[in-house]
Amino acid sequence: MSARxxxxxxxxxxxxxxxxxxxxxxxVPAADGAVWIRPxxxxxxxxxxxxxxxxxxxCSTEILDVKINHTEGADFAxxxxxxxxxxxxxxxxxxxxxxxxxVLVGKGNDGKWQFLHxxxxxxxxxxx
Numbered sequence: 209m210s211a212r213x214x215x216x217x218x219x220x221x222x223x224x225x226x227x228x229x230x231x232x233x234x235x236v237p238a239a240d241g242a243v244w245i246r247p248x249x250x251x252x253x254x255x256x257x258x259x260x261x262x263x264x265x266x267c268s269t270e271i272l273d274v275k276i277n278h279t280e281g282a283d284f285a286x287x288x289x290x291x292x293x294x295x296x297x298x299x300x301x302x303x304x305x306x307x308x309x310x311v312l313v314g315k316g317n318d319g320k321w322q323f324l325h326x327x328x329x330x331x332x333x334x335x336x
Contacts, residue, residue, distance in 0.1 A: 212278050215313055218321045219287045223269050232261040238323040239316060245327040254323065268294040284314040292334055305331025
């Protein structure tokens with residue numbers, strides 16, 4: 209597989225429709241010190257993302273678009289992922305929106321791609 213397809217596979221696996229949100233709960237492949245920036249602008253560690261994800265239920269994600277920017281031979285790349293995400297937070301806050309996430313990925317010491325940094329936009333209502 210090419211680096212571009214490895215990166216796209218990583219990104220798609222993290223946003224694949226996962227009703228139990230297990231991918232994020234168990235922790236996405238991420239470098240030590242990787243952070244996620246929430247729509248509020250607050251940063252959270254990837255371990256914090258996993259913890260937050262435990263309060264999500266009825267999860268459904270539809271990937272609308274994935275764009276990968278990678279120069280062949282480089283050990284880093286970024287991806288822009290547009291999704292429609294539906295979930296319930298803490299059994300009372302229902303979310304149904306379209307959001308864009310940007311992730312920076314890099315090769316770990318083991319040669320596998322992992323998240324270095326991520327950020328999710330404020331979601332917008334889906335087009336009706």
